[in-house]
Amino acid sequence: MTRYISTRGEAPVLGFCDVMLTGLARDGGLYVPEVWPELSQATIASFFGRPYWEVAVDVIKPFAAGEISDADLGRMANEAYATFRHPAVVPLDQIGPNQFLLELFHGPTLAFKDVAMQLISRLMDHVLAKRNQRTTIVVATSGDTGGAAVDAFAGLDNVDLVVLFPNGRISDVQRRMMTTTGASNVHALAIEGTFDDCQALLKAMFNHHGFRDAVSLSGVNSINWARIVAQVVYYFTSATALGAPARTVDFTVPTGNFGDIFAGYVAKKMGLPVRWLRIASNVNDILPRTLKTGIYEVREVHASASPSMDIQVSSNFERLLFEASRRDADSVRRLMASLKQSGRFVLPDAMLAAIREEFDAGRADETETSAAIRAAWREAGDLVDPHTAVALAVADRDASDSKIPNIVLSTAHPAKFPDAVEAACGVRPQLPAWLDGLMTKSEHITVMKNDSAEVERFVRSVSRAAKQGVAG
Ligand SMILES: Cc1ncc(COP(=O)(O)O)c(C=O)c1O
Numbered sequence: 001m002t003r004y005i006s007t008r009g010e011a012p013v014l015g016f017c018d019v020m021l022t023g024l025a026r027d028g029g030l031y032v033p034e035v036w037p038e039l040s041q042a043t044i045a046s047f048f049g050r051p052y053w054e055v056a057v058d059v060i061k062p063f064a065a066g067e068i069s070d071a072d073l074g075r076m077a078n079e080a081y082a083t084f085r086h087p088a089v090v091p092l093d094q095i096g097p098n099q100f101l102l103e104l105f106h107g108p109t110l111a112f113k114d115v116a117m118q119l120i121s122r123l124m125d126h127v128l129a130k131r132n133q134r135t136t137i138v139v140a141t142s143g144d145t146g147g148a149a150v151d152a153f154a155g156l157d158n159v160d161l162v163v164l165f166p167n168g169r170i171s172d173v174q175r176r177m178m179t180t181t182g183a184s185n186v187h188a189l190a191i192e193g194t195f196d197d198c199q200a201l202l203k204a205m206f207n208h209h210g211f212r213d214a215v216s217l218s219g220v221n222s223i224n225w226a227r228i229v230a231q232v233v234y235y236f237t238s239a240t241a242l243g244a245p246a247r248t249v250d251f252t253v254p255t256g257n258f259g260d261i262f263a264g265y266v267a268k269k270m271g272l273p274v275r276w277l278r279i280a281s282n283v284n285d286i287l288p289r290t291l292k293t294g295i296y297e298v299r300e301v302h303a304s305a306s307p308s309m310d311i312q313v314s315s316n317f318e319r320l321l322f323e324a325s326r327r328d329a330d331s332v333r334r335l336m337a338s339l340k341q342s343g344r345f346v347l348p349d350a351m352l353a354a355i356r357e358e359f360d361a362g363r364a365d366e367t368e369t370s371a372a373i374r375a376a377w378r379e380a381g382d383l384v385d386p387h388t389a390v391a392l393a394v395a396d397r398d399a400s401d402s403k404i405p406n407i408v409l410s411t412a413h414p415a416k417f418p419d420a421v422e423a424a425c426g427v428r429p430q431l432p433a434w435l436d437g438l439m440t441k442s443e444h445i446t447v448m449k450n451d452s453a454e455v456e457r458f459v460r461s462v463s464r465a466a467k468q469g470v471a472g
């Protein structure tokens, strides 16, 4: 059985199912496997040409071994990826010499979050049913995680879902995906604040142990290890499509909370030959600044055309800090305490050097993002969303003459951000026909102040686990 430890070293060691239901560790840290499982080169080579769900089973099973049977995992992965509207699930397109676009947006809510969420809703439901337990999931979203969670968890009897999003800072399509479901177990809260405020509210709930236990709190943001592990799979499928493990690849990843690119790092730890993991940020560029200066410093969040990446506090960076410090939980605790106290920390030289060995980083401002949308349309007839455009702009500047294939992650469908796409290239992307009616359905939203006590009261009031007195 794979055991999981917290990046802060002071939480109970848990197995996969408990980690998945727990979300944030009780010491405020994030769970990682005690040992990184490795796949042999032959196993990696065998992924070429196989159905996506089968590869998902082979990549995920070392993390869940002894807790979820291969047969159950296979059934759930098969069902999860049958919800995708493309036969390849995550198709890979060539867009230039050595440049490839990995389309991760063919799931029910048109963003890469569906890849993990469709699977973990099934995994969580399976474990909760076996244990005869209920849970209350609270999600903080800058737009896409929330919609994916609503689609994946709506109607589940063992789950109540509360989604916190920053009021007025997401696209209409994103908001409607969270507010129009009609499911009685789904509750959308528009918080007067930024995504970072929503994420801080969520972490405060996890760190309030009395509350956490009373509502049996879970989270499905990328603080949840199960989210990361499900995202590792497409790094393997895309790289093997281009000749890995015999061939090394680079990835350029539009980055906010650092979950998606951390999944690429995990793939590398498991044996996938990856040279650069390239972080692409919008104007909220805390990560490129950190890689350049060694100082992680939170600044004011700016609203951009790629709102899902309007993030300053990148939760999963903590997992990388743990690795870069050679798994020294004391160092991680010190850095996190400094962040809490002063909004910044300074990376020790050895940690910065370790990070720079694996990661490169670039930023694209609003003009560059818009130019990348225009160029994709004019030069190739492709409509791309603004998050993908941030990565394309960074790749164009930093990876265009690469001798190694560079895979750019395309994380959302352009129709989720029609205003930004139309403003950039003059063409308004249309929602797929199966989402007809989304823009006219009635919405259910509760607007709320950025106030921990008020949000906790709301969550408690809708939590069936709390009403039944089920301890988490
Ligand atoms: C469309 C889109 N692209 C990129 C990102 C960044 O991903 P991550 O937060 O995993 O870095 C997000 C959300 O975070 C997103 O919704």
Ligand SMILES: N[C@@H](CCOP(=O)(O)O)C(=O)O
Binding pocket: 140, 141, 142, 143, 144, 145, 146, 220, 221, 222, 223, 256, 257, 259, 260, 308, 309, 315
């Ligand atoms: N961009 C995200 C922010 C939350 O990220 P997560 O991967 O930690 O869930 C969103 O769309 O909500």
